[in-house]
Amino acid sequence: MSRLPVNKTAKVYVGGAFIRSESNRVYPLKDAGGAFYANIPQCTRKDLRNAVEAAAKAGPGWAKRTAYNRGQILYRLGEMLEARKAEMADAVAVGGAGKAAAAREVAVAVDRLIYYAGWADKYEQVLGNVNPVAAPYFNFTVTEPMGIVGVIAPDEAPILGLISLLAPVIVSGNTAIALASEKQPFPAIVLGEMLATSDLPGGVVNLLTGFRKEMVPTFASHSHIRALAGVAGAEDRKTLRLGAAESIKRARLIKAEDKTDWSAASAQSLYAIRDFLEFKTTWHPIGA
Amino acid sequence: MAILTQDKRKAAGRNGRPLPELIFGDLWEFDPAPESADPKLKARYDLFVGGDFVAPKSGRYFDSVSPGNEQKLAEIALAGPADVDAAYQAARRAFEGPWGRMPGRERAKYLFRIARLLQERAREFAVAESLDGGKPIKESRDFDVPMAAAHFFYHAGWADKLEYVAPGRKVAPLGVVGQVIPWNFPLLMLAWKLAPALAMGNTVVLKPAETTSITALKLAEIIQDAGLPPGVVNFVTGAGETGAAVMNHPTPAKVAFTGSTEVGKIILRALAGTEKKLTMELGGKAANIIFDDAPIGQAVEGIINGIFFNQGHVCCAGSRLLVHEPVAEEVVAKLRQRIRVLRVGDPLDKNTDIGAINSREQLEKIRALVDSGVKEGAQLFQPLCRLPSKGWYFRPTLFTEVTQSHRIAREEIFGPVLSILTFRTVEEAVEKANNTAYGLSAGVWTDKGSRILKMSTELKAGVVWANTYNKFDPASPFGGYKESGFGREGGRQGLLDYAQLA
């Protein structure tokens, strides 16, 4: 008799811990063949609220890490993903992608992490500057992270899309609460396990699974979330922007209908980092 | 103007002698020194659309009144939706036509021309600005107008160097841009908006604030004199409805707004279903933080400049003073002395330090908030300076014994009213400073360099003034964190907000 495999209980990674939804609700994930694969936590707005609290706790410390250190941690995450790429490719394949395509997606996701890891101690040099003001002042503009960023992952490229959105957000010291693809959540479940073994402090990235329809309004309205990064259809974009208006949240939304090619070189950019930075300008007199 | 003191401090000092006091009286009273340059106003201003002054389709006009004496200055055209539409059509034609095709070096020359023509007519513009808006002539003359010219001059030089704005990427103009600006720095805000938009190759429809349209329409004369192609810049005048029409029109690829957070939110909601790019420069409630090792004399000047510059009608005004407890008494005493020397009155008098409140409505708002401060238990101090009998004026005001929960410590007053709070430690200062939904600016005063950099890092504000306050420059990006808005104006960062990455 062949051995019965031990199935993994899917848990989401929030505040450095693996949890199921506070509601205890789950929804069944089926594989491409229609067979039951796993029960996915159906996170609620309370889970989102808790994730925001976790991010708020982790944020100041993460932002204070040196850029060099943040770069190393992102690189380490790349190492983790590289080492467990087969497992991640399997998770991607649950959604129906062929083995080769899934492996390709994971490889690009690793490269994407490496790309952003390298930016950690450089973007400031490119985006900030000293300003030659017409008075005896030393005036300089630096970048700072915005704070807590809500990330809404696309359905296509469930791991590459998620990482392409997450990495530029966290590399500068922001924290993130990401909603995984509703249709293909399993790579996010696996990513949580890799995050836990990387050196990323708990709470910097919080991954939620669940129904968009339930979660998007809270992403929109939670005023402690300072910015939104995500892929959304027209209706969700409007919901997110309406909610964002109430607390002047920055919304950087990619149209779902544009069908972004996440494996393209154009899907990674210095300006994706810039989108989640504030610019701070400091003046100081020059005098003895 | 005799300056009386309302300081009730009568307690005897050491040795039973009365405490020494300085007398800021009328021994040497200054004669009126009105600025006499002719502002060259027209009796009636039409809309500026497609390079021409055109009558509004509605045929309606409204009065622009001088806040200094409540006299009517001119009639201003009221733009309706059809006028706004015509302006956008003109802007689109200009973008698809000559302006869109023009090489950057030629656009640059137009902007240089505007800067020069404005410098040549600087005094005339300064007088018009003070008449229409109520700000002291010395500010419009020494700050608003020269700084507006500087913005055109700075951005002109960018127009043919745009490949350096976004390293690694090519930039392109967005197209037509809609802009709505406030009444506190009418010409300067207009320059902040126009110069980067035009340098980047966009065309513009702009609405000035209804109480301060005149210098925009005078700038339209300069735009004509500069020979700018018709439709590159269009000015539509009117109040909130006109502004809504400018913001909600389908044509602009981007809208930029400077004004209150309240109106900013309305605009954001209205545009939620569109893909328009936005920048918002909204309200503030800046903390100005004084440590005990600060250069106190200059800090006092910085506090005064921070809150009384332009009657406090400044989004980045240092309206919350946070004083380190060891020096709180000294700082407050010096502030009381200092505000006795401030001269409140006729905006056109060259010696006026605090001019007129921009509108009756704003004056009422300031009064209501000051009343709330008194009711909530804060201690009010005002010098008993005489105010002109006509016009809208408000005495410079200090509130002590203010707590974090008072309305005057939380809400933007947009007037010459300073709320004074104290703190004991660096951490407490940071917490109090950041305890607001706003995040536009902050001030820090200390002689310790490393503390300045620490504070500058911790304060959630887009501009941090260390050992100074209220400094501006076209090369220096300006804009807020949190609910003070997003996007920057000025510098390389500001330009990118008028571009798309190719």
Add this chain to the structure above:
Amino acid sequence: MPSPAPKAYARLLDEVGPVDAVGIEERVAKYATRSIKKSAKVWGLKAAVSMVDLTTLEGKDTPGKVASLCRKALRPHDDEGVPAVAAVCVYPSMVRHAKSHVADTGVKVASVATAFPSGQAPLKTRLAEVRAAVADGADEIDMVINRGAFLAGEFGEVQDEISAVVEACGDAALKVILEVSELETYDSIRLASFLAMRVIREGDFIKTSTGKTSLNATLGNNQVMIEAIRDFYLDAGVAIGMKPAGGIRSAKQALQFLIAVKETLGDAWLTNERYRFGASSLLNDLLRQLERERTGAYQAPYYFSEAAESY
């Protein structure tokens, strides 16, 4: 020689507080934008005349030159409405000549002393010079501080020397010259002001400069010193006077200095008992501008006596 107290400079700076140079420059730039017209201008010009220490400090000074200066000091102009100046300021050897012309007129005789302008003579010699000038009739003594000691942090020595001069002055008022150009920074000017004020008497003055170095009175160092006077007064209750000297040549400049006084120290310092200008050519420009206000016509410089301009 006394050794400096450890960290004397840092400790005093901590006590009296630092000055931000750019902030001071910005403050005083605003004085220059004040517009003084008509009767306010006449008042200011006359006040300035009354505050002038009309000065001649040249190697070639003679009793004759001093006599002529005194006549000018007593009656600067034909116009009766123009007041006399505050004092004539001369070298010690000229004191008795000056005194003979202005005794009992209200115009004081001020004498520079203490090995002016360098101060580089033994203390004994400097004190003897002060006593001699006072004996010859000097009402006021302008001394220089020991900059070398100040810069070396030997504040005790600086103050002891000033105290000794105070004693040598007797009833004569003392003006303590900081020689700001040699102190260099605004912080040092503020510190030196406090050192001096703590050992001089109500009615004594602090003064910017000798007029013999590259940089003299500016609105900036005047501001630092009058703020020090204000802070000292509010703290100790002792009103010290101020004398900017050297470099103030035009009426326009003088009015700016007076505006600084009005807005920093207030009305009580708008008197020659508490504010002086150490100047020589300033007086004639004040007179020219007064005459311009009176007649409405701009005046040629050679209409006024003792004019240096010959063109």
